[in-house]
Amino acid sequence: MNKNITMRDIALKMGVSSVTVSKALNDKDGVSDELKEKIKLAAWEMGYRMNTVAKSMREGLTYNLGVIIPERFTGTSQTFYLRLYQEIAVALQQHNYYGILHILSREDEEQLHLPRIYHEQKVDGFILLGQVSKEYIEVIEQIEQPKMFLDFYDEHAEIDSIITDNFYGAYELTNYLIRQGHRDIAYVGNLYSTSSIQDRFLGYYKSLLEHHLPLRQEWILSDRDEQGTFVDLELPSSLPTAFVCNCDQVAHLLLQQLRAEGYQVPQDCSVVGFDNDIYATLSEPHLTTIEVNINKMAYTAVDSILKKIRDPHTSFGRVLVPGNIIYRDSVKDMT
Amino acid sequence: MNKNITMRDIALKMGVSSVTVSKALNDKDGVSDELKEKIKLAAWEMGYRMNTVAKSMREGLTYNLGVIIPERFTGTSQTFYLRLYQEIAVALQQHNYYGILHILSREDEEQLHLPRIYHEQKVDGFILLGQVSKEYIEVIEQIEQPKMFLDFYDEHAEIDSIITDNFYGAYELTNYLIRQGHRDIAYVGNLYSTSSIQDRFLGYYKSLLEHHLPLRQEWILSDRDEQGTFVDLELPSSLPTAFVCNCDQVAHLLLQQLRAEGYQVPQDCSVVGFDNDIYATLSEPHLTTIEVNINKMAYTAVDSILKKIRDPHTSFGRVLVPGNIIYRDSVKDMT
DNA sequence: CTGAAAGCGCTTACAG
DNA sequence: CTGAAAGCGCTTACAG
Numbered sequence: 001m002n003k004n005i006t007m008r009d010i011a012l013k014m015g016v017s018s019v020t021v022s023k024a025l026n027d028k029d030g031v032s033d034e035l036k037e038k039i040k041l042a043a044w045e046m047g048y049r050m051n052t053v054a055k056s057m058r059e060g061l062t063y064n065l066g067v068i069i070p071e072r073f074t075g076t077s078q079t080f081y082l083r084l085y086q087e088i089a090v091a092l093q094q095h096n097y098y099g100i101l102h103i104l105s106r107e108d109e110e111q112l113h114l115p116r117i118y119h120e121q122k123v124d125g126f127i128l129l130g131q132v133s134k135e136y137i138e139v140i141e142q143i144e145q146p147k148m149f150l151d152f153y154d155e156h157a158e159i160d161s162i163i164t165d166n167f168y169g170a171y172e173l174t175n176y177l178i179r180q181g182h183r184d185i186a187y188v189g190n191l192y193s194t195s196s197i198q199d200r201f202l203g204y205y206k207s208l209l210e211h212h213l214p215l216r217q218e219w220i221l222s223d224r225d226e227q228g229t230f231v232d233l234e235l236p237s238s239l240p241t242a243f244v245c246n247c248d249q250v251a252h253l254l255l256q257q258l259r260a261e262g263y264q265v266p267q268d269c270s271v272v273g274f275d276n277d278i279y280a281t282l283s284e285p286h287l288t289t290i291e292v293n294i295n296k297m298a299y300t301a302v303d304s305i306l307k308k309i310r311d312p313h314t315s316f317g318r319v320l321v322p323g324n325i326i327y328r329d330s331v332k333d334m335t
Numbered sequence: 336m337n338k339n340i341t342m343r344d345i346a347l348k349m350g351v352s353s354v355t356v357s358k359a360l361n362d363k364d365g366v367s368d369e370l371k372e373k374i375k376l377a378a379w380e381m382g383y384r385m386n387t388v389a390k391s392m393r394e395g396l397t398y399n400l401g402v403i404i405p406e407r408f409t410g411t412s413q414t415f416y417l418r419l420y421q422e423i424a425v426a427l428q429q430h431n432y433y434g435i436l437h438i439l440s441r442e443d444e445e446q447l448h449l450p451r452i453y454h455e456q457k458v459d460g461f462i463l464l465g466q467v468s469k470e471y472i473e474v475i476e477q478i479e480q481p482k483m484f485l486d487f488y489d490e491h492a493e494i495d496s497i498i499t500d501n502f503y504g505a506y507e508l509t510n511y512l513i514r515q516g517h518r519d520i521a522y523v524g525n526l527y528s529t530s531s532i533q534d535r536f537l538g539y540y541k542s543l544l545e546h547h548l549p550l551r552q553e554w555i556l557s558d559r560d561e562q563g564t565f566v567d568l569e570l571p572s573s574l575p576t577a578f579v580c581n582c583d584q585v586a587h588l589l590l591q592q593l594r595a596e597g598y599q600v601p602q603d604c605s606v607v608g609f610d611n612d613i614y615a616t617l618s619e620p621h622l623t624t625i626e627v628n629i630n631k632m633a634y635t636a637v638d639s640i641l642k643k644i645r646d647p648h649t650s651f652g653r654v655l656v657p658g659n660i661i662y663r664d665s666v667k668d669m670t
Numbered sequence: 671c672t673g674a675a676a677g678c679g680c681t682t683a684c685a686g
Numbered sequence: 687c688t689g690a691a692a693g694c695g696c697t698t699a700c701a702g
Contacts, residue, residue: 006695017673022697032671052455053392054695057678062388064435074421077613082417086409089436098435098457100399101424120387122433278412282617341679352689357681367687389679392694 005048014042025050063097065305066123068115070104072228073130077249080277080294081129084151087298088127095306097124104132112139124309127301131194146308150301152195153318160308162301165320166196166274169290170203172325173272174244176288178211181334182242182270186219188233188254189246193224197246200274204244223250233257241269241334248273248280248289251330255283266332276326285329292323340383349377360385398432400640401458403450405439407563408465412584415612415629416464419486422633423462430641432459439467447474459644462636466529481643485636487530488653495643497636500655501531501609504625505538507660508607509579511623513546516669517577517605521554523568523589524581528559532581535609539579558585568592576604576669583608583615583624586665590618601667611661620664627658 007025011018016035023031024039025048031039056062067088073081089099100123102115109132117123125146132140137157140147149161177185187204189197201220208215218236223246225231233254245251251273255265265271265285273280276291300319307314342360346353351370358366359374360383366374391397402423408416424434435458437450444467452458460481467475472492475482484496512520522539524532536555543550553571558581560566568589580586586608593600600606600620608615611626635654642649 008695018695019673019697020671022695023672026697028697030671035671049454049456051392051695052457053388053397054678055697057386057388057392057680057694058696058698060678076418079414079417079613082414082421083411086417086436086438090438093437093451096451098452100433100435101421102428103421103425116428116431117433119384121384122387278414278613279617282614284619343679353679354681354689355687357679358688361681363681365687370687386679389694390681392678392696393680393682395694 005046006051007048010039010043010046010048013046014039061309062122062124064100064117064123065092065097065302066102066115066117066126067099067129068102068104068126069129070109070132071106074103080275080292081151084129084294084298087295088129088302091299091302095302097302097306109133109136112136114139114143118143118145125305127305131196146305146312148301148305148308150297154195160304160316160319162297162304162316162319162321163196164292164297165322166199167203167206168320169274169323169325170200170244171207172203173274173288173290174204174207175210176325177242177244177270177272177331178207178213179335180270180331182240183213184219184240185213185242185244186216186221186236186240187244187246188221188223188250190222190224190226191220193226193228200244200246223253235261239263239269242331243269243271245271245273248275248277248283248287251287251289252279252283255330266330270331272331276323280326280328283330287330288328289326290323291326293321297321340378340381341386342383345374345378345381345383348381349374396644397457397459399435399452399458400427400432400637401437401450401452401461402434402464403437403439403461404464405444405467406441409438415610415627416486419464419629419633422630423464423637426634426637430637432637432641444468444471447471449474449478453478453480460640462640466531481640481647483636483640483643485632489530495639495651495654497632497639497651497654497656498531499627499632500657501534502538502541503655504609504658504660505535505579506542507538508609508623508625509539509542510545511660512577512579512605512607512666513542513548514670515605515666518548519554519575520548520577520579521551521556521571521575522579522581523556523558523585525557525559525561526555528561528563535579535581558588570596574598574604577666578604578606580606580608583610583612583618583622586622586624587614587618590665601665605666607666611658615661615663618665622665623663624661625658626661628656632656 007018007021011021020031021039024036067085069081092099100117102117127148127150129150131152137154141157149159151163153161153163187201191198191201205215219240221233251271254271258265273287273289276289280287280289304316342353342356346356355366356374359371402420404416427434435452437452462483462485464485466487472489476492484494486498488496488498522536526533526536540550554575556568586606589606590600608622608624611624615622615624639651
């Protein structure tokens with residue numbers, strides 16, 4: 001298994017030209033089947049490995065895709081984006097593409113620095129995984145390569161995005177609580193933090209509206225600051241019978257706080273989460289929540305961006321990937 | 336910001352040759368400082384982006400590194416390797432290198448297929464993250480490019496590896512239990528599953544030996560089958576006062592089982608874990624455990640493999656990265 | 671069915 | 687200090 005076997009080496013050995021070798025190895029027309037097989041066999045015997053760099057240079061495609069995750073979504077306990085990235089990597093593999101992960105540091109985001117994979121033309125397109133600042137979005141928009149938002153969107157940016165159906169998921173979940181007899185339902189999440197939290201809130205609100213239940217300001221609890229750092233929850237003086245949390249992690253935090261203050265879940269009040277991540281089953285009781293379809297999101301994102309690479313004029317708009325309710329033990333039936 | 340600005344375009348505009356542009360942009364000698372600055376400015380104004388593919392082809396280096404993780408270590412609850420991968424990606428960024436993640440499917444591992452990044456010469460070297468079968472290791476050994484094992488080793492393979500100091504960590508943790516007055520200490524882990532579990536066991540055993548405590552077969556509890564799937568633990572009829580678990584996740588499982596059988600931790604018996612992952616603080620009580628220095632492991636791995644890429648004759652052997660004990664609430668002081 | 675030529679965008683000797 | 691030439695390993699017209 002010598003290193004640096006090229007098509008030329010195979011051509012020399014076989015007494016043909018490297019053009020013929022290229023055609024044979026790529027299964028193109030213009031070579032007899034018999035010769036093709038011979039060449040393939042020789043290539044295999046000689047331990048030939050395609051030099052993709054040369055191919056890339058020739059074609060002007062790197063066959064790499066950049067996946068950008070803001071650093072702040074990659075904390076020890078935040079595994080969601082990494083799992084999504086993993087699914088993306090697997091999906092890309094199947095299309096002969098490769099993912100290059102770029103963790104966008106806080107400084108680079110603040111100073112509006114594009115990642116080096118952009119400046120070095122290492123990739124054919126970008127998936128931006130996780131919400132960044134408006135200013136950074138504007139910089140991203142300037143990139144003339146295919147790009148796509150994943151798990152968030154921005155109404156001002158003309159960039160395709162793929163998100164989980166936050167609105168409908170929270171709506172369904174709140175409907176479920178109401179069907180279980182709940183009327184006093186609070187929402188936990190900072191409404192000004194991310195589009196996901198906002199949309200989940202609006203789904204919750206729609207459900208209230210449809211059932212003619214009032215929206216009470218004191219029952220909207222902020223869970224984090226604008227940087228995304230969790231803050232202590234302030235429980236309202238009069239406790240609702242149920243809390244719709246914007247994510248499982250904060251539901252888990254709420255559970256601990258309720259327990260600390262002497263409340264039992266779901267006996268004294270019910271709690272639902274969102275995401276169906278590790279916190280959902282590590283919480284006691286296990287959380288009723290919305291399972292996000294990570295796999296579908298990843299596949300959809302990869303399919304879309306590859307289509308855009310092939311044809312830059314393709315556009316998808318905002319694609320919603322539905323999740324589904326997982327029923328567990330954190331909701332009391334009040335009926 | 337036009338696309339496909341090349342050095343030649345800059346050269347044409349500046350009335351110099353592309354050789355001079357290349358030298359200026361790469362800060363090489365042979366261009367006056369004045370001209371250098373002018374060229375850099377022009378490049379910036381024209382929105383020039385280096386075509387790294389061309390550079391790669393010329394130099395014979397891809398500036399990519401393959402990180403291979405066996406599929407079976409990437410389950411929903413297994414975030415450790417993904418986090419390690421993330422740290423590797425960040426470390427690589429700082430060296431102008433990029434990581435390409437390859438999830439090694441079960442079928443490919445079984446059928447001894449090397450990843451496509453190998454066959455397509457997409458990378459300059461490999462980090463194999465997570466133990467694979469002996470047979471697969473043998474195939475990996477055939478690769479003539481720099482390669483390295485991370486978080487496991489194989490005594491028969493002449494491949495450098497970087498591992499957390501499992502042996503010493505478990506040894507220290509067991510010593511601590513003994514200092515707290517424990518004498519009847521069990522170990523939880525399948526001794527034939529991975530080198531980590533085995534080495535942690537041996538560290539535990541060394542501590543027992545040093546304190547002249549007997550090793551009791553019925554106090555070695557298997558936690559998983561050979562494929563790595565967790566199995567139900569069989570508690571010994573006479574309960575020890577402490578359990579040394581090979582990882583936090585199984586400690587968490589054990590905690591649940593003990594609670595289900597009516598035992599209180601740490602009042603009735605103590606439990607320690609290993610890894611300091613998410614399970615350590617989600618368990619009730621929080622686990623005393625060994626924190627693995629993920630960051631240092633990633634940096635060491637990246638430094639080493641890059642040195643090997645520069646000089647293929649470099650070799651490091653087995654590098655142990657020490658962890659450290661995190662004291663929490665799962666151990667009772669019996670003294 | 672097969673191959674000579676050209677070119678993708680760089681960089682490294684080498685010559686001036 | 688500056689540049690003409692060659693070449694990295696492919697593939698795409700094009701000619702035979």
